[in-house]
Amino acid sequence: MPHIDSTEFGFIIIDNKKFDQVLIIGDQIEERDYPRLKELFGTSHRLGPWETEKLLSNKPEVIIVGTGQDGKLEIDEDFLAACRAAGVEVVVEKTPEALVVYNRLISEGKHINALFHTTC
Numbered sequence: 042m043p044h045i046d047s048t049e050f051g052f053i054i055i056d057n058k059k060f061d062q063v064l065i066i067g068d069q070i071e072e073r074d075y076p077r078l079k080e081l082f083g084t085s086h087r088l089g090p091w092e093t094e095k096l097l098s099n100k101p102e103v104i105i106v107g108t109g110q111d112g113k114l115e116i117d118e119d120f121l122a123a124c125r126a127a128g129v130e131v132v133v134e135k136t137p138e139a140l141v142v143y144n145r146l147i148s149e150g151k152h153i154n155a156l157f158h159t160t161c
Contacts (some may be wrong), residue, residue, distance in 0.1 A: 048136050062085060086158070093123055102151050102153065103146055104132070104156075106131065107134065107156065108139070109160055136157050
């Protein structure tokens with residue numbers, strides 16, 4: 042499973058590699074689709090429906106959402122309802138705190154999917 046080293050405004054370091062904003066699905070890391078988010082919402086401060094699908098894929102025990110350095114990523118009720126319906130625990134924290142939770146739960150052997158917003 043990936044280990045998150047650190048985050049600062051606009052990026053996150055995972056296993057010594059720098060990313061902008063990411064989805065971690067099991068052991069796979071992918072950049073968020075900023076152009077698609079921008080086209081749909083005008084911002085990356087929201088979750089795309091395809092991101093909800095990915096986060097719920099492969100039956101995670103926990104989904105962790107890092108809402109940015111200042112917590113500006115919006116979490117809508119549809120996302121939370123989908124997680125509840127799937128029986129998945131959701132942890133929503135500002136990104137610096139969320140990565141600590143992610144690393145701890147991974148070290149405990151939990152099956153986790155995550156999204157980390159790295160700006161605001």
